[in-house]
Amino acid sequence: MDYIDVLKTRRSIRAFSDKPVESSLLDEILREALESPSSSNSQPYKLAVATGDICKKLGEELQSKYYRSNKIQKQPLPLKLLSAITTDALPDSDFKPILGKYPPVFQERRVATGMGLYEVLGISRDDKKARDEQMARNFIFFDAPVAIFFFVHPGMKHTALVDAGIMMQSLMLSATNKGLGTCAQGALGIWRSPIDKFFKVPKDYKLVCGLALGYPQDNKVNQYRPDKIDLDELLIPAK
Numbered sequence: 001m002d003y004i005d006v007l008k009t010r011r012s013i014r015a016f017s018d019k020p021v022e023s024s025l026l027d028e029i030l031r032e033a034l035e036s037p038s039s040s041n042s043q044p045y046k047l048a049v050a051t052g053d054i055c056k057k058l059g060e061e062l063q064s065k066y067y068r069s070n071k072i073q074k075q076p077l078p079l080k081l082l083s084a085i086t087t088d089a090l091p092d093s094d095f096k097p098i099l100g101k102y103p104p105v106f107q108e109r110r111v112a113t114g115m116g117l118y119e120v121l122g123i124s125r126d127d128k129k130a131r132d133e134q135m136a137r138n139f140i141f142f143d144a145p146v147a148i149f150f151f152v153h154p155g156m157k158h159t160a161l162v163d164a165g166i167m168m169q170s171l172m173l174s175a176t177n178k179g180l181g182t183c184a185q186g187a188l189g190i191w192r193s194p195i196d197k198f199f200k201v202p203k204d205y206k207l208v209c210g211l212a213l214g215y216p217q218d219n220k221v222n223q224y225r226p227d228k229i230d231l232d233e234l235l236i237p238a239k
Ligand SMILES: Cc1cc2nc3c(=O)[nH]c(=O)nc-3n(C[C@H](O)[C@H](O)[C@H](O)COP(=O)(O)O)c2cc1C
Pocket: 010, 011, 012, 013, 014, 113, 138, 183, 184, 185, 186, 187, 188, 209, 224, 225, 226
C-alpha cells in the first residue's frame, strides 16, 4: 500500500474475525515496529503478546474483573470499602490514578467520539446496560486473536511513554499495511495482575496499555471514522 493509504486506512477496529494471525506474519509486524525511533535509541519498552489459549484466558479474566469491579462501583460506600479489602477485582494499574474526567476540551471530544461510536452501534445515550456491554468487549479484545500489552521502564521518565507511543503507531501502520486491523486500548492498562499471571514481566516494567490485533470483521462498528481536529486547532499561533 502507498504510505498515505496505510495512514488513512488505519482506524480503530472494534470487531475482529476469528481468523488466526500466522505467527510469521506477527513476527514480521513486530520486527517492523522495532524500526521505530526512540530517545537515545534506549528502546525502553517490552511487549507481552498473547495469542491462542493465553489470549482467550486472559480475556476471560480481564472481563470478569471488569464486571465485578463495575458491580462494586455501584455499591454504597461501606460495602465498597469492604470490597476494596476482600476482592481482587479492583484496578491494580501501574499508572495511578486512572484518568477519570478529562479537562474540558478533551472531555468534549471524548464524549463526541463515544456518542458517535454508540450511534453507529445503535446504542442510545441512556442505555447504560448496552454501553456497559460494549465497554466489556474491550476486555476480550473485541474478539481479536492477538492482544499485545505494552510495558515501559519508568526510569526513562516521560520519554518512555513517547517512545512506546511511537512504537505502537509503527506497529499499527505495519499491521494495516498487511491487511490487519488494530485498536489501541488504554482499558487494557487497568489491571496488571492478570498479565503477570501468564507472562514473566520484569517487575521494574510498568504496564501502559494494550492493543488488539487481527483481521477486521465486516461489521458496521469498523466503519466509524471519528473527526480529527483542523490544522487551525492544532497550531499554536505566533505572538
Ligand atoms: C492510547 C490510546 C488508548 C485508547 N484506548 C482505547 C480503549 O480503551 N478502547 C477503545 O475502544 N479505543 C481506544 N482507543 C482508540 C481511540 O478511541 C481512537 O484512536 C480514537 O477514537 C480515534 O479513532 P481512530 O483510531 O479510528 O482514528 C485508544 C487509542 C489510544 C491512542
